[in-house]
Amino acid sequence: MTEYKIALVGFGGVNRGFAQLVADRNAEWKESLGFTIKIVGVTDLFLGSIVAKDGLDAQQLVALPIEKGALAQLPGGNAEAFNETVIKHSGADIIAEATFTNPVDGEPATTFCRWALESGIHVVTTNKGPIALHGAELKALARRNQVAFEYEGAVMSGTPVIRLAKQALAGANVQGFEGILNGTSNYVLTQMKDGLAFNDAVVQAQQLGYAEADPTADVEGFDVRLKVVILANELLNARLNVSDVACSGISNISAEDIAQASANGASWKLIGSAERETDGSVRASVEARLLPNSHPLAGIAGATNAVSFNTGLLGAVTVSGPGAGRIETAFALLSDIVAIHTAHSK
Secondary structure (H helix, E strand, O other): EEEEEEEEEEEOOOHHHHHHHHHHHHHHHHHHHHHEEEEEEEEEEEOOEOOOOOOOOOOHHHHHOOOOOOHHHHHOOOOOOOHHHHHOOOOOEEEEEOOOOOOOOOOHHHHHHHHHOOOOOOOEOOOOHHHHHHHHHHHHHHHHOOOOEEEEEHOOOOOOOOHHHHHOOOOOOEEEEEHHHHHHHHHHHHHHHHHHOOHHHHHHHHOHHHHHHHOOOHHHHHHHHHHEEEEEEEHHHOOOHHOOOOEEOOOHHHHHHHHHHHOOEEEEEEEEEEEEEEOOOOEEEEEEEEOOOOOOOOOOOEEEEEEEEEEEOEEEEEEEEEEEOOOHHHHHHHHHHHHHHHHOOO
């Protein structure tokens, strides 16, 4: 029986959710997945850090209060975040990186991933920044050190889109995609269709935890732009930088625009897309589009995400599911660990 030793980098909602999954389901995984997980370290810029090579009580971690230096309350814990020590010297086989996304340079998450990969440690992450901005470098580093670098949750949380397209649609000739890749903006547009003003819909999204205090990255398309770069580079072999993707959001869509669309049998959606051109180049964009209600993405409502792959053999193949959520995103980390286990069990 395989036991994976995991160090959690960042202990906000996602990795706390992952610890909850470990607490609740570790015994089940032994039977269903063929492995168990031992958490041997945690580091968080706000909560501090802890290393316990014999393992930490996952339920005790979940119950930890969200207060400055809280990890110091545990035996051997420290109020300071010794990130490099936890990553390199906790004895972890796998680093689960789930810190905040920095859309400018991907730091400090990129450095955290680099430290682990250089040390011969597998990395699973839900962080868009390192993949969109430094994906090629980090993947090459993983190959050189013969370790895995997995990031399924970076695009649609627990809904598998990268593996679906690369594995299940292998040979189907994926030529492009278009997707609703941000739950906040889709929720806002859905609420506007039901009669709310834009600002009121944003406030409601914030109250429900879908939107940050500053919703700019969501409603102006910046979050989707990072995801488009990841998908285009992964699935279309593009070499896009973030600046290559034209980007606009939904803040200019009025209640009148929404009403007119409904009257005409159409819906406004924030769409991230990329398409391979006849010359082999890849064109990508993020923009609000007016979709006829017959379009596979037009009926996607609320905070749900969806992506429709344009394939040469099958036509449009569409998958939808949760694009956010603590446990949903934590599941993506588990799916990455399953992929590592499958690859290294052959």
